[in-house]
Each structure stands twice: as structure tokens, then as C-alpha cells.
Amino acid sequence: MTRRGLLSGAALLLGIGSAAAQGGRPVPASSLIDLNSASRDDLMSLDGIGEVRADAIIRARPFKAKTELVERRLIPESLYDKIADKVMARPVPGAAPTPAARPPAKRS
DSSP, X not given: OOHHHHHHHHHHHHHHHHHHHHXXXXXXXXXXXXXXXXXXXXXXXXXXXXXXXXXXXXXXXXXXXXXXXXXXXXXXXXXXXXXXXXXXXXXXXXXXXXXXXXXXXXXX
């Protein structure tokens, strides 16, 4: 084998190794289901989300973070682990941002 062949073979192996190390590619934000605007059918397309849970999620809107699904006891943590990479909670347009908490003023 020539030196050139060895180098291209090594480069190929390094490329395959780095792709394998990355694991699955992240899901683009455009294909994630937004908890704040998804339809009932969109929510029901998620594993473990049926009519009752989809309706509960819609009634509990808006969400600041997708973790609120578990915090508000809408779904169990085991189900959240299965769907977390398929959902997001985009801020609701026109909603006022949460004010930063300030410590109480000191009185002298």
C-alpha cells in the first residue's frame, strides 16, 4: 500500500470515528413540538401522550420551560425522559417577561 493510500485510509477512519462519537444528531428546533402552540393532534403524536394528557397540557399553558410538564405533574418523569428531545416551550408572543427578583431595600 502506498503512503497516500494509508493517509486517505486513516482520514476515512478518523472521519467515521468522529461521526460515531457524536452519536445522534440534534433535532432542529423547527421539527420540535412547541408545548405552547401545538395542536391536540401534534401533542398526541408523542409517545405516551393520549387525549387526556394532550388536553391537560393545553389547559396548563403557557409553559416557561418544558420541564414544567413534570413539575406540574402533567406527566411522569419517565415519560418526560422519552419525549424531552422532541418538545420545547417557546415563549408566548406578547407575554410580559418575568421581572427579575430584587432583594428588599435596606432601611436605615
